[in-house]
Amino acid sequence: MPEVKVYRSGALIARSESAPGVTILKHLSDAGIFLDAPCGGRGRCGKCLVRLSPDGAETRACQTSITGDMDVYIPGEMEMEIAGDDAAAKGATVAADEPLGVAVDIGTTTVVAHLTSLRTGIRAATASGVNAQRPYGADVISRIQYCASNGHEQLTALIRGQLRDLITRACADAGADPRGIEYISIAGNTIMEHLAAGLSPVGMGVAPFRPLSLFGDETPVWDDLGVAHGATVYFAPAISSYVGGDITAGMLSAGLEDTEGPCVYIDIGTNGEIAMKLGERYLCCATAAGPAFEGAEISMGMAAVPGAVNHVVWEDGAVKYTTIGGAPAEGLCGSGLLDALALLVRQGAVDETGRLLPREETSGAISEYLESRDGKNIFRLARGCKVYMDYADVRKLQLAKSAIAAGIQTLLTHAGIDEGGVRAFVLAGGFGSFMDKDSAAAIGLFPKIFLPATRAVGNTAGEGAALALRSAEARATLGAMRERCEYIELSTSSVFNEQFVEQMMF
Numbered sequence: 001m002p003e004v005k006v007y008r009s010g011a012l013i014a015r016s017e018s019a020p021g022v023t024i025l026k027h028l029s030d031a032g033i034f035l036d037a038p039c040g041g042r043g044r045c046g047k048c049l050v051r052l053s054p055d056g057a058e059t060r061a062c063q064t065s066i067t068g069d070m071d072v073y074i075p076g077e078m079e080m081e082i083a084g085d086d087a088a089a090k091g092a093t094v095a096a097d098e099p100l101g102v103a104v105d106i107g108t109t110t111v112v113a114h115l116t117s118l119r120t121g122i123r124a125a126t127a128s129g130v131n132a133q134r135p136y137g138a139d140v141i142s143r144i145q146y147c148a149s150n151g152h153e154q155l156t157a158l159i160r161g162q163l164r165d166l167i168t169r170a171c172a173d174a175g176a177d178p179r180g181i182e183y184i185s186i187a188g189n190t191i192m193e194h195l196a197a198g199l200s201p202v203g204m205g206v207a208p209f210r211p212l213s214l215f216g217d218e219t220p221v222w223d224d225l226g227v228a229h230g231a232t233v234y235f236a237p238a239i240s241s242y243v244g245g246d247i248t249a250g251m252l253s254a255g256l257e258d259t260e261g262p263c264v265y266i267d268i269g270t271n272g273e274i275a276m277k278l279g280e281r282y283l284c285c286a287t288a289a290g291p292a293f294e295g296a297e298i299s300m301g302m303a304a305v306p307g308a309v310n311h312v313v314w315e316d317g318a319v320k321y322t323t324i325g326g327a328p329a330e331g332l333c334g335s336g337l338l339d340a341l342a343l344l345v346r347q348g349a350v351d352e353t354g355r356l357l358p359r360e361e362t363s364g365a366i367s368e369y370l371e372s373r374d375g376k377n378i379f380r381l382a383r384g385c386k387v388y389m390d391y392a393d394v395r396k397l398q399l400a401k402s403a404i405a406a407g408i409q410t411l412l413t414h415a416g417i418d419e420g421g422v423r424a425f426v427l428a429g430g431f432g433s434f435m436d437k438d439s440a441a442a443i444g445l446f447p448k449i450f451l452p453a454t455r456a457v458g459n460t461a462g463e464g465a466a467l468a469l470r471s472a473e474a475r476a477t478l479g480a481m482r483e484r485c486e487y488i489e490l491s492t493s494s495v496f497n498e499q500f501v502e503q504m505m506f
C-alpha cells in the first residue's frame, strides 16, 4: 500500500497508508485533516490546492489520485481557520447535581454548542468548531450530492462525532459530567438537521425537493453521544427543505413574534432565507444565492480567516483595505467582496449591467487599479498586491445579489406592500453582522430605503435553540410560528423571475 506523508508549514503532521486510486482529498479527510473543499470534490472550485513537493506546482487534491508513495504539502492557513474557529468559552462552573442541557447551532460552516444549566439558564461553557462535514462541500447542495452517491451515513457519523467532541470539551471547561446532560436542543438548516438525525437529505436535492421530516418534535437521543441515559433531543421546526429550523429559531430569538410588522428577516449564507412578518402571519422563501458571498467559486475568494481582506473603502482618492488579523492580504472574504464591488459601482468601474470596465473606458484615479490579465479585466487592490477581482467574479456576485434582492421583492409583492412600508429589516447570520450595510445597499442587495430600519442580530439560530432548550412555551411558539408561515416557492414564481432580471442592474 502506498505511504502518504502530509506536511503543513514544513512540518510532518501525518503519515499513513492509503489504498491506491483514492484521491488526496479523500485520504486527508479519512485521516481527519481539514482541507477546504467548497465544491465538495467536484473539481470546480479550485480551492483544494496542495503541492507534491515543497516548491512544486499546485494541484487539486480532489482530482489527484494516490498512485504510489507520496508527500503532500497542505496550506498553512487552514490551520489558522480551525484555530480561529475552534473556541471554548468558559462561563460558570456547575454543581455536580445540576441538570444540564446543550443548545446547538449546526451551521453548514460552523457548529456551536452551549452547555447550559436547565435550572438557572446560566451558560456554563461554549465550544465550537468548523463543521466536520466541510471537506464534503461548502454548501448544502454539495453535501446532498455526496450523500446521493455515497449514502448519508458518513456525514451523519461526522456530525454526531463532532457533537460528542464539543460536548466533551464544554463539559471539561465547566467541570461537568456529560452524563448529567438531559436535554439537547438543535437548530440547523433542514439538511443539517436531517444529517444529525440520521436521515437522508437526498430527496431535498431533486424535484419536488421533499424533506423526510420537518422536525419540531422531541425524540430520545441517539446512543453514542455520551450524555444521560434517556436524554431527549429536540430539533427546531423547519418550514421547507430550504427554510430550516435555524430560521424559525432565529426569528424567535430576534423577537419577530413580538412585532406587528411589516418586518423583513434575512439570513444570507450559501442560500438566502427570507421571511416577512405581517401581523400574525409569516411569509418566507429561499433563494439559491450560491456561495459567492462566502468567497467560494471567486478567483481570490476565501473564508474569513487571517489574511482575508474584510473591508475595502475609497478614501482620499485611493483604495484602502484591511485584513483579518492585519496579516498580508491573501484573498477576499464575503464582506471584502461586497465592499470591493460597491466601490467599483460607486467609482463607475462597473456599469449598470455589471460589466467591469477596462481602464480605457474609465476616468479618474480608479483607472489606476484596473488592469488586463490574460485578456480579462481585473481590479487589483493595490499595485503589487496579489489580491484582485475579475469580471467573472463581478458576474457571480451580481447573480447572488440579484437572487436575494428578487426574493425580497417577491415577498413584498405577495404581501401587497411596497418597500417604504417595511418597519424593520433584520439581518441575521455572521455575514449580516460583518458586512457594511451601506455597501450592501449600494450594490442593491436590499433597497436603500431599508437602511434606517436595519438591525444586525448576529447568529440567532443558537440563541433560538437556547430558548427552546429551557422552555416548553418557546417550543410551542416555534411550532405555532411554523403553522402560521406560508412558504413561497421561488423556482415557479413569475414575480421572482421578472424581479431576478430587473434586480441584476446596478
Ligand code: FES
Pocket (backbone or CB within 6 Å): 036, 037, 038, 039, 040, 041, 042, 043, 044, 045, 046, 047, 048, 060, 061, 062, 063
Ligand atoms: S476543486 Fe477540489 S474541492 Fe473544489
